[in-house]
Amino acid sequence: MRFSPAAWAKLLFLRDLGETEVGGFGVTAAEDLLFVEDVVLVKQICTPLSVVFDDVAVADFFDQQVDRGLKPQQFARIWVHTHPGDCPQPSDTDEETFGRVFGATDWALMFILAQNGQSYARLRFNAGPGGEMPIPVAVDYRRPFPASDHDAWRAEYSANVQEEEFFDRIGPAALSDPGSEKKPFVPFGFDRDADVWLDDWFGPFEELPLMEEVALGSHI
Template structure:
């Protein structure tokens, strides 16, 4: 998916998202089969959702009948939550297990680097703006930095 990124920000190309949805529907899939699981990474060791993550999850998936938010952080830490929005609505954290030992259908690791270089572009700076990977990012936010996230303090 075409996107513009920095260390702490991502913006998907609207046309690329629309084309992806069109292609999946043309292939006979329903949105709940391809557009309900949001997977992203965090730059630190904390996988807890940020306030921006929570707002995005609500804005993008709040009207879906169900959705999953999955976050992978450094050191293999992860977070996943299922939200059900129909019937008796509820949400709960769900356990996660990552398995890297076996290939899966559709997996083509030999194409990953080319796909990344084609679709993921660094955020362009405005003239006169200083480069900072943490512009607008609250490094002291409770969700990002707490004692359990300090490297070397992990057990």
């Protein structure tokens, strides 16, 4: 796996802009799918411990890249995110996402960059008998590359990264049913509003007395 110098510089810049994790997709050259030319952010909610992409923003990202003439294998195979701290190893959450989201693609790559500069890259093939392997990471200076653009990178970060706003859930775009007033609109497919992950997250605390909640750090 190789990064263009500009893509690598951008990733380092984005990693260091805040105190949280940050994630995006690696966009590659058409003829070299392991050569990352850009790292593109989507709207996401981030904490120092986690990053959650907004589903609608992911769909918008797909639309934008297709409109640019790119194929999904160029923009939706390399999942990039950072880890504050010194450990680039994937967590259980990372593995769950990599398996569930990228397990249906013919191949995918999980790349993690830690705060101290260590990185982790694992390539997985889902076609045929399948298989996976860690792969080396390098910055490739042999091709022409654009200059750094901190203003644009900062603007992209500001437009997409929302830090630790657990309670401001980002849902699908305004749902409407222009065809009927009587029949409630039920979107086909995943419905973030109906998802219960926050209930799951806070569920164990709901039965605890207040003092135990304080002891566990949920009230500060």
